[in-house]
Amino acid sequence: MGNRLHTFTLRMNEKKKKVSIYDIAAVLGVSGSTVSRALQNHPAISEKVREQVRKTAREMNYKPNALAVNLKRGYSKTIGVVVPYINRNFFSSAIEGIEEVANRMGYDVLICQSNELYEKEQKILHSLSQGKVDGVIASIAYGTRDYSHYNNLAEDRIPLVLFDRVSDEVKAGMVRGNDYQGAYRVVRYLLSTGRKRIFHCAGFQHVSVWRDRYRGYWDALQAYGITPEADWVRIGGVTRDAGVAFAREILQGKALPDAVFVASDFVALGILLELMRNGVKVPEEVAIFGYANESFDELITPSLSSVDQFSKQMGQAAARMLIGKLNGEHPEDVLIEPELILRDSTRAQGSDFSMNLTDITHEGKL
Amino acid sequence: MGNRLHTFTLRMNEKKKKVSIYDIAAVLGVSGSTVSRALQNHPAISEKVREQVRKTAREMNYKPNALAVNLKRGYSKTIGVVVPYINRNFFSSAIEGIEEVANRMGYDVLICQSNELYEKEQKILHSLSQGKVDGVIASIAYGTRDYSHYNNLAEDRIPLVLFDRVSDEVKAGMVRGNDYQGAYRVVRYLLSTGRKRIFHCAGFQHVSVWRDRYRGYWDALQAYGITPEADWVRIGGVTRDAGVAFAREILQGKALPDAVFVASDFVALGILLELMRNGVKVPEEVAIFGYANESFDELITPSLSSVDQFSKQMGQAAARMLIGKLNGEHPEDVLIEPELILRDSTRAQGSDFSMNLTDITHEGKL
DNA sequence: TACATTTGGGCAACCGATTGCATACATTTA
């Protein structure tokens, strides 16, 4: 047998082919079925043969061809994840949560980034729906306004779970943060510290999370009898540069705001730096409150108050939901309550303002 | 024909099966081969049939099964990428570079993270080598000390390119930054600003990049007639916490260093914050120089001097190299020269120290 | 010894494509 193995090895080097069950079968003089069954611990195969097969497989460095297995089985035990960017803290920790649950349940995770581009998102989904994954977890790119590529997944029987950036136009399971509440509470907190003239820097309104945050902001102000003026709100992209641009607008306005509630930490960063570069004191003159609790928030000076969305838990919930769907269940949508993280950029001014807000995390509890 | 299509649709809903070329063939009354060829624009198929097939395929929402295609073709046009973490700026921009080149060349990219764990890395490579990818680009986890899982890829004819974290024990193409030079120049710069007592916080020495940085540090000091004492160097993990721990050691030592050259920005962050928390002035008393130019470097106060490794270019080079290998070429290894980014954490003290170092980038040139 | 079971393993179809070769028909040429 050692001899046959040797012969085989030589052939290997010539033909540069991978080892299949039939190669093992040939060496052992059995059929492919037997090898397949032996490797699966099928009871119909005797202990003796089973051991021989396993041993030979090991010696020949056999690895099952996942493509063949998946093709035959009809599923791949793989979950596709589509996010705008993988290097946003929010998304990378969501992915962490997804991987954790998925791996535990025996699934692989295939990560893709859309770069916020509709076309790339489309391509990715198209590629994933060619049998590569059993289901998809996604957070919609903001370049996306037509959702048919998402809805098409259903035609291919690929279950879909959206998290964070969801849309009612898509039929899918959803895991969302309570962005409305988060925003509402941010504004209420700012009001409680005596800030009244509260601006808002929003993201594009076709995106659920930014629309909800805007609504929360609006309703909170209304609830306290304040109606925002037209120039209090700016809608735009969620980049640092957009923040810089908004800061400049603010500086050119007739009066500084007391506070700015920003729908994204990256925008908040741009605003904060640009305001300070122009001599505006944060938080003394203007308080700034971001959203997403990016990792840089606590590193900048002043540290940036923000809203933690429990991104890892969101990822876990999304993975659980998708796997539930794959098992034929009908899991309910998940809504995760966010938590305010208070830092220096919203430090209260002057005399101790006594608050009565029990739902707020104080600095350090991060 | 509309009728046949309708019948088919009904069957679809019942059986919940995806559309194959044979379904199209059945509707049109032709063979599977014809459909396959028509979809590939094979010249042997008449214009008329070709159009019919394409039209029907579109109507039936046909998507080729990637598993079947790849199984048959023997390759997948997919590149596997394995990195320790996707949310490190360094790695995510390397991935950006990889994707850019790969997509342009018609390859998909499958991203995996090892979390610095040997076991997970092993699992990932094992899974990738089951026919899922044509080649692998990786940066070795620091939990890895045995490299057979990498070398095993060769047995499966899967070309491998390592970037950043490489190893001589692995037979693979390599794209590296010139870490030795980077470190050497950092230390030379620090010396040029009058700092002599320069500590070094290194990463585990079985990892190429950290070993090289240590060597560069050592040689630079030697070249200037300085021999580091035993407690000048600490070898350990590359987390923020490790930095905090080192800072505490420093604080308990007999004398503060003039500067600390840190092999990782995350460690440098920990050191910087902990030193400052204990009243040490940075850079007045101690200068700190990091490595990797993470995005938070410019955001903290004082901003952190660091070494930019051109991670995106590294990714591009790695992808080019891998695709070259896939095309049967034998690309040469790539060494990328890093660039020093000077920020406030190493601001020179007292009188203007006139430097004669032309290879240094000055603040703002980032 | 004869028959019924159990055990171990092979045959062949199948998953969804691709492709070399054969074939049927149409067209051109001698």
Place this chain on the structure above:
DNA sequence: TAAATGTATGCAATCGGTTGCCCAAATGTA
């Protein structure tokens, strides 16, 4: 009109596994 091309399509093998069904040998039972 028969033979030689050309054109359009189908058959069947193949990629590397999995699995229902069938059969031969071994074992059990009377």
